[in-house]
Amino acid sequence: MGPFDWLPHAPLEPLPLDWLKGVELAVLRLDRIDPLISGNKWFKLTEHLALAQQAGAAGIISLGGAHSNHLHALAAAGKRFGFQTVGLLRGHQQDTPTVEDLNAFGMHLHWLGYGGYRARHAPEFWAPWRELYPQLNPVPEGGGGMAGARGCAVLVEQVRGQLSNLGWADYDGWWLAAGTGTTLAGLALAEAGARVVYGALAVPDDHGVAQNVSALVHGGYVLLDASRGGFAKVDPVLRDFIDTTEQACGLPLESLYTGKALLALKQQIEAGRIAPGTRLVFVHTGGLQGRRGFTA
Ligand SMILES: Cc1ncc(COP(=O)(O)O)c(C=O)c1O
Known part of the structure; x- marks a missing residue:
């Protein structure tokens, strides 16, 4: 990527x-x-994308809610620049305009429920997702971190x-x-x-x-x-x-x-x-x- x-x-x-x-x-x-790639989101993603590129990743896996601006910008960027995106969503499957866009942009979605999403800060949270998507780099909620x-x-x-x-x-x-x-x-x-x-x-x-x-x-x-x-x-x-x-x-x-x-x-x-x-x-x-x- x-x-x-x-x-x-x-x-x-x-x-x-x-x-x-x-x-x-x-x-x-x-x-x-x-x-499509609106707001502070692209700026928060640039260094994450550079790190993923350096690691030889094929794309990004990240998390957010059913109205998430972060996932929306990430999915749009994946479509535009040709990298894979996976979104881990809070709650149970629902159709919002944002979710429709995520699907249209080609982001692969998993719904974690509310309890599953609350576990996102636990040390073992990412292990199964890394196993399922070894080719993707994880990015924290909202594109956060240093x-x-x-x-x-x-x-x-x-x-x-x-x-x-x-x-x-x-x-x-x-x-x-x-x-x-x-x-x-x-x-x-x-x-x-x-x-x-x-x-x-x-x-x-x-x-x-x-x-x-x-x-x-x-x-x-x-x-x-x-x-x-x-x-x-x-x-x-x-x-x-x-x-x-x-x-x-x-x-x-x-x-x-x-x-x-x-x-x-x-x-x-x-x-x-x-x-x-x-x-x-x-x-x-x-x-x-x-x-x-x-x-x-
Ligand atoms: C529209 C909008 N403004 C502001 C923020 C807050 O940015 P930050 O998480 O960097 O504080 C977000 C997302 O978290 C957002 O979607």
């Missing part, structure tokens, strides 16, 4: 919203890098290269949704403390994100709860915020990650916790394919 020399370019755009109170905001549109984080460092260069389009000489920090915290860790590694990376947690505290991130990077970031009562929990305030934002500036958001992250920024600004004049880059981490399963 490989080599993978596709390095998509993410546009950086001003984000003029009426609640910024003097904070300056731009959005890095990872949702616009490609119609390889996933390293692949995101290039986003810092992409932002720096576009600051002049905004008339910005510099910026003060990043704002983005955190699920596993891998993308946030990658940005914090690349910034090396020069700018702060704010991670708006899409999952509750007990998901171990703080431990994940601290295993990858020391300092330079802040984690805030943005989960609004639980992963994938949607409330009317959030729904209204997503609609209003799209109407105000055309930015499409979804309710699991990007909508919650931007709403958390609004709340921090309203609470006076971000000083006027602060320049922030909000990362649109994609996930719009997942909206189909929730609006249907």
Whole structure:
């Protein structure tokens, strides 16, 4: 498999919203890098794919849920670049728009049930899958780990290269949704403390994100709860915020990650916790394919 020399370019755009109170905001549109391989996923995969290629693997085996943005991007990449993909899915077989795409992209699926999926962190979890698919390299949930984080460092260069389009000489920090915290860790590694990376947690505290991130990077970031009562929990305030934002500036958001992250920024600004004049880059981490399963 490989080599993978596709390095998509993410546009950086001003984000003029009426609640910024003097904070300056731009959005890095990872949702616009490609119609299928969208968001932070390709960046988290690049180093995993390079490792698989070096190991002489024929493809990748990974895990996720029935709406997984990670599996969706992985399956699309496998189809486009011609490598095998296998997905281990949470729960019992169901048809979602995402699952239909995974099948159409040629990903081979196994449904693990809920208990089977919960065992994914156990030391013996991968052994039977390695035996069944010795030609594939395993990639952790969400494309995580140090390889996933390293692949995101290039986003810092992409932002720096576009600051002049905004008339910005510099910026003060990043704002983005955190699920596993891998993308946030990658940005914090690349910034090396020069700018702060704010991670708006899409999952509750007990998901171990703080431990994940601290295993990858020391300092330079802040984690805030943005989960609004639980992963994938949607409330009317959030729904209204997503609609209003799209109407105000055309930015499409979804309710699991990007909508919650931007709403958390609004709340921090309203609470006076971000000083006027602060320049922030909000990362649109994609996930719009997942909206189909929730609006249907
Ligand atoms: C749309 C979207 N945004 C953000 C994230 C969080 O990224 P990370 O797991 O690197 O924190 C994910 C997946 O986990 C996602 O699908």
